[in-house]
Amino acid sequence: MRCYCVLHHGQPLELVERPIPEPQGTEVLIKVQAAGLCHTDLHLWEGHYDLGGGKKLALADRGIKPPLTLSHEIVGEVVSTGDRADATAAGPIGRSVLVHPWIGCGECAACRRGEENICIKPQSLGVVRPGGFAEYVIVPHPRYLIDLDGLDPAEAAPLACAGVTTYSALKKFGPRIQDDPVVVIGAGGLGLMAIEVLKALGGKGAIVVDIDARKREAALAAGALAVIDAKAADAAPQIIAATGGGARVVLDLVGATPTVTLATASCARGGHIVVCGLMGGDITLSLPVIPMRPLTLQGSYVGSLDELRELVALVRRTRMKPIPFSRRPMADANAALKQLIDGQVVGRTILVP
Secondary structure: OEEEEEOOOOOOOEEEEOOOOOOOOOOEEEEEEEEEEOHHHHHHHHOEEEEEOOEEEEHHHHOOOOOEEOOOEEEEEEEEEOOOOOHHHHOOOOOEEEEOOOOOOOOOHHHHOOOHHHOOOOOOEOOOEOOOOEOEEEEOOHHHEEEOOOOOHHHHHHHHOHHHHHHHHHHOOOOHHHHOOEEEEOOOHHHHHHHHHHHHOOOOOEEEEEOOHHHHHHHHHHOOOEEEEOOOOOHHHHHHHHOOOOEEEEEEOOOEHHHHHHHHHHEEEEEEEEEOOOOEOOOOOOOOHHHHOOOEEEEOOOOOHHHHHHHHHHHHHHOOOOOOEEEEEHHHHHHHHHHHHOOOOOOEEEEEO
16 A cells, blocks of 8 residues: 655655555554645654744654654545454444544553543554555554544544544633633634534634634634734734623634733633644743633643544534535645645645545
């Protein structure tokens, strides 16, 4: 089979020919039908995360080293199973499934709670294990497969990351999303997904903040209540005015020094900020501010298997619209990656065989 792999960080993906893997034990072999390109793939390609202050977290320090087969947003067809896989759970051969990629060790406290996405020894597809930029991928157990039941593979693929990440983050705000607009910082694939998930959940709506005029236009087209240029000198006052005195809920999908700084500057007293983005940097925050305002600053990392199942059920029940996306042949992986690096992608790029 053909795979498009990171053999050297920061260098073009290379086409590698490998034998089609044979599933063992509980494993399931999936023939890839669609694979999304996410900003996390860019960090994996670069080989590090920016910790701010000139510090970097190298992937190698976490045991993640080339060769890497990227893409954790995977839809595919069930081809075969290992001899210990539950055939009922895997479903019939030929079934199209969405793959939950945030797989854990199955033994730690987080995994036992059903929170494999925050496992201390993650085995995530497209990160630790080979991902979807290949013709076939091995999934370790049928429980990670969610029946598409007629959903379009390319439309469904982003649910495995952009979808479940925003769904899990929005759940952390609780009932506030029904009472207050959510300030969404970042109008990329996750930002546009957040708009759709908010509508499906019956939320009040999103005020979207981004530096890119094209992405702000895309957010308005998707139904944002308002958009604000993050580069504007008065961006924080604009957010405070748009939210009637300060944001009570802010979803930062960028996670950079300027965006978290803007979020804290824009919050009302009692505001709640959830940070999902991994762009990097650091902040200085006076500690008395946290209890005196009081602020909640919370992280959120992708989502659990149960949350992905809930999201797919929500999509079916509400007929939630897919985010804008473009289909490209898998052979265009490097060109698609270059577009992402250059900030030219609106929504998602989906690679297909």
